[in-house]
Every structure is written in C-alpha cells, then in structure tokens.
Amino acid sequence: MREVSQMKLISAHGVQLLRRDVRTWNGVTVSVLDMECRPGRAWHEMSPRQNRMAIVLEQIGGRVEPRTKIDQPSRSNWSGPHHIDYAPAGMRVWGYSDNVRRVRGVDFLFDFHSLESTLREQVDFQKVETPRLKFFDERIFQIGSLLASECRGPGQGSDLYGDSLVTALALDFLRLGNDRIPETKQGGLAPWQLKRAKEFMEANLSTNIRLCELADLTRLSQSQFGRAFKASTGLAPHRWQMNLRINRAQQLLLDGELTLAQIALVTGFSEQSHLTRVFRRIVGVSPGSWRRDRRI
Secondary structure, eight states: OOEETSSSSEEESSEEEEEEEEEEEEEEEEEEEEEEOOSSSEEEEEEOSSSEEEEEEEEEEEEEEEBBBBBBBBOOOOSSSSSEEETTTTTTOOOEEEEEOOEEEEEEEOOOOHHHHTTOOOHHHHHHHHHHEOOOOOOHHHHHHHHHHHHHSSSSSHHHHHHHHHHHHHHHHHHTOOOOOOOOOOOOOOOHHHHHHHHHHHHHTTTTOOOOOOOOOHHHHHHHHHHHHHHHHHHOHHHHHHHHEEEEEEEEHHOOOHHHHHHHHTTTTSSSHHHHHEEEHHSSHHHHHHHHHHHO
16 A cells, blocks of 8 residues: 555655655554755654654754754664654654755564564564664664665565564564574475465465464464575575466466466466566566577
8 A cells, every 4th residue: 555745744844744654564664754854954743653663764964863852862872874763652752853955764562462473473562662763783774774675666576575574574673682692594394384384375376474473384484484494495485476476477488378467367466567677587587588589
C-alpha cells in the first residue's frame, strides 16, 4: 500500500512530508518517509501511539535529532550520519533539525504482545517500555534499510522476504544490550519438515506465502524455521521460493502459450517488469532474450 503527500505531519514547523510508503509484515507496520525542511530550525511531533523505532537513513545538510523538549538538545554522544530512536507508546518526543534540506527515514510500529506470540520469543516488557534515543546498531540499520527498499517497490518481491527481515529486526532489537554470544551451528530440518515446506511453496507458487505459515507447518518458530531451512538447502526460504518461480517461468516461456505479463502473474510476480528484473538478476538475461536463444 502506498500513501503519498496528502498526509501531514503533527505539529509541524518548517517541515513538510513529501511522500510516505507503507507496508505491513508479521504485524509490524513499516513506513518510509521523505521530508523537506525549510532553512534554519524545523521540527514535528513524533509521539507514538504504538511502540515505535525510527531510523534516519539519509539527511542532507545540518543535523537531525530526537528531542523530548524542542528547546532541549539530545544528550546522546552518538554523532554519526545515521541514527536510530526507540520510543515506547505515549512518550512525548519531537523530531528536530537545524539547516537540513531533506530527510529520509523508516519507521517501525511494534505490538510486542502480538510479536511475543508470533516469534515465540519471550519479551522483556520492562525493557521495551524504556526509551532509547539516538543510538546506532549496524545490523539493525542494515535490516531497516532493506525493509525501506521493499516498501518503495518490489525487490525480492515476496511477503516471505519481508516477514524474514522483520523477524530478524525485532529479534535483534529485543536482544540489544545482551551479550552477543556467537551462534552455534544449527541443524537442518527433519526430512518430513523439509518435504512439507517445499511442497507447500511449490503448491502456492502464485501466492504470497507468509513465514508464519511455513513455521506452523514444521512446528517451529519463524526464526528457527528460517535458520533450519537454510541449513538444509543452502538458501533462505525467500531465495528458494524465488528460484522456484524463475524455474516455473522458464518452463512457461518454453511452452510459448502465455505472454510475459501472464507468466508474471502465474508465477507470483506483481507485474511483468518485476519478473523481468528478478529474472535478469538470477539468470543473467531478460526473459525475452532467454526464450529467443532457445527457439529451434
């Protein structure tokens, strides 16, 4: 779903929302925002109704920071070009900038009670009620950037991919501050689990499969399933699904009975250009070129 610039910022001074794109994965609402600021000081209220994480992806000129009071600078020592803010529901917080021309950010709205059930991960509710303003974590930033790209347009092009990224993001945030113990190598899926997961993906090639469906089929949590599937196949679930789609598209191209637009829909792509883009990335040439090279 895409929402554009009719949406307004709350209590805004000197800043305008140019564009907003919104998607939801695993119950987490992800919004990418482009904002334009007038010269000098600018601000808007960001007080969340739900627990909210915001990542500053890009700022042109000046500085951007969160403030609990407009006239009181942030106390954080972090001075990098990007930063992350976390504010629990109901906290009063402002987005403040000084001599910034443009800002791009991505926001995440969490319902941790639902996530606890979805992820099968115990949530420290005291921890998620604690604000954490202007900090940085490289892994959370990278995952957030990938989700922002998915919001803007189909890249990997599946809800399975978005679900996987949101699961990783939520788990990384919930574990912030804990000692990071190197993960032990996890075993793969049992034969019955792998068979069931593969058959389900093949039978639902044209639909968007959710990670929770595969996890439920194999009686695992979403994070456990993702790691075990990759250990068994060498590929993440969304990569396996994409390879299945491309393989099926190749079969239909050789049959020659459907147009490229029809093949895109049958194999689960949003449109012909999406199929062409992914096909070229995986196979190395466009679908049309691939078909022409194989005509006898």
